[in-house]
Amino acid sequence: MPVRNERLSDKVVNQILSLIHDGELKPGQKLPSELVFSEQFAVSRGVIREAMIQLQALGYISRKTKQGTYIEKDIIDRLSRPVSDALKEATYQDLLDFRDSLESKMVEIVIERATDEEIQEIAESLHADSTKLSEHFSLDHYFHYKLAQASRNVFYMNFIDTYYDLIDELAQANKRQEGSLQHIAEEHILIVEAIAKRDKVAAHRAMKRHIMNVRKRRQNVETEPSL
Template identity: 30%
Template sequence: MDDESRQSSQSRLLSRRSVAAKIKSKPIVRPDRLSDLVIDALRNDMESGRIGPGSRLPSEKDLTESFNVSRTVIREAISRLQSDGLVVSRQGSGVYVTSPSEGTRAFRLGLNDPHEKTTARDIYELRICVESDAAGLAALRRGKTDLAMLEKALKTLSAAGGDLEKGVNADVQFHRLIARLTKNSAIIRFHEFLASMLTDTVRLARANSAMHEGLTEYVATEHVAIFEAIVAGDAEKARHAMRMHLNKAQERLGLL
């Protein structure tokens, strides 16, 4: 083969390589979260009248078995239904479907709802406002039993390591306990209202940390700083530690 023929053959080969191959494809649809599926099922029962106003929902255990999902999924679903004013929790009695007079459904927050304008940055700014002062109050009002529970939550968080879902659940529980340690019923209820959004932002942050070697361990030290400030009863230090933790989380996610 002469040089001219060889160059022509190479040119045709390069030309074929530069054209992308055609494939048959369909858009990949992101599956719904399990909690979304549970919410849809319960909403349908409520809207159809199968579960009427004033009806008590099955227990958490029964719902877990009925839907064949974890308790965490059920808790997140119930929390979001509470946020929408569709159900109300009555201490020591259970969770009930609200009547029209009970339900307040105007205020909603959502990271995944296309009709909402709420962003991850919005949620973090709200968390800083609420959780920083909550940490300060917790430092002033915590008791020995409270500290034991918070220490247990911190150890569970540390033991989660790189397991994303275990880490998310433990992280959320740690922050939830701090809200409870305030002994302020309004803060506790508002934190419960934020529960599903808290889970979303924590999952976002921990998934990001998992992609960078050593970052999960570094974040753990931030939780330890919050814990130690609450143990010391130093309200200002606890507020600062919580604010720094949430600000750092925003930085790591590129939100600042």
Template identity: 35%
Template sequence: MDETPKEIKVVSVNRNTLSKQVVESIIQLLNSGQLKPGDKLPTEMEFMEKLNVSRPVLREALSSLESLGVITRKTREGTFFNNKISSHPFSIMLSLAHDNLQAMVEARMALELGLITIAAEKISDEELKRLKQTIDVIANSKDNDYGEADIEFHRIIALSANNPIVEGMVDSLIVTLVKINDEIKVREPERTVQHHTAIYKALEKRDPFEAFHQMFLHLDYVRHKVTKNHNL
């Protein structure tokens, strides 16, 4: 009988995986009802002992949760779940998928394509004016430094929908915009201005069908650009 030990393959657990597991464990404190929005989280030492992870891994997870608006860390007071989490469930979903860029891009498309059709009916003249200003900033930008104006363009459209139910989603949408914006290495201001102007004109005409079409063309372009850079 051959008693030679069989060769087995074990998938190693990398730091990113550990960090995500910590994020999921912390979110579970909310899902299970052990803690509520506004409650104080255990200390770092308590987390390290209960989860059996190092301080760098724990802090990486906490940083992800903080950047997504799930927690707030206060000097000398501790770490707290934000009060608005209960109305912002999309933030939690993003925190669980913070390392899945493709999922973020697709989530952004789903949200913005829905919001743009509502915005076409509700956007005010003042908001249209502010939209035009962001386009001018991008057109006149130096060194392709127009990320904030780009994000503001999309923020104005999302908020112009003026719907309290999706308000929490809008906050989370901005998080995805920042994340995706950071991943774009090659800027093309002319193309961005072209896309934004087409969206602006559709909104100015209060045409939800054309606004949807132009926003899809823009987001599809961004999706292919980002996924191509990451071989997704």
């Protein structure tokens, strides 16, 4: 199976970050051109461009019109700071807002990129034995992570992991079940059915409905009387 550009760009990102860690690239330094990097890493300029976009999104580099691309001066601090730290100030509703826009788009990308076998794996995750999952995963977490995995996008995978790690830190009430397990399972089934049909509109709609119901269940938890 050929290596996809998404994976190549991730490797380039990691290689550039390693060069920064090793001191071969310095904070504030101007980066080589896309052509130089493409020759150095033996990949296309398109792959380098994707890697630059990822690094810029992470706040590790900045692009100055007609001047070039520069490593951020506080890059070392940024690299040593856990990604989750920036999210700990967020509220649960902030995360749901972001998750809504992110995952509604993610299912469309899954339809574009996932093989039939990968979609089958997502469907099988609905019936996973919770006792055999790692302590890191709940069934809900596992399902959404399998979706992110099928998108072949490292940012989606990292967000899903960070989201499920953070909800317990944001408030004590978040540790409760977000509603009926049966309802969640039914919503997951609708998402998978739409993906299996490769129906982007239906998949997008099913995911948005799922997140909307997560939000409603959360609000119900907040209004429940204390025991």
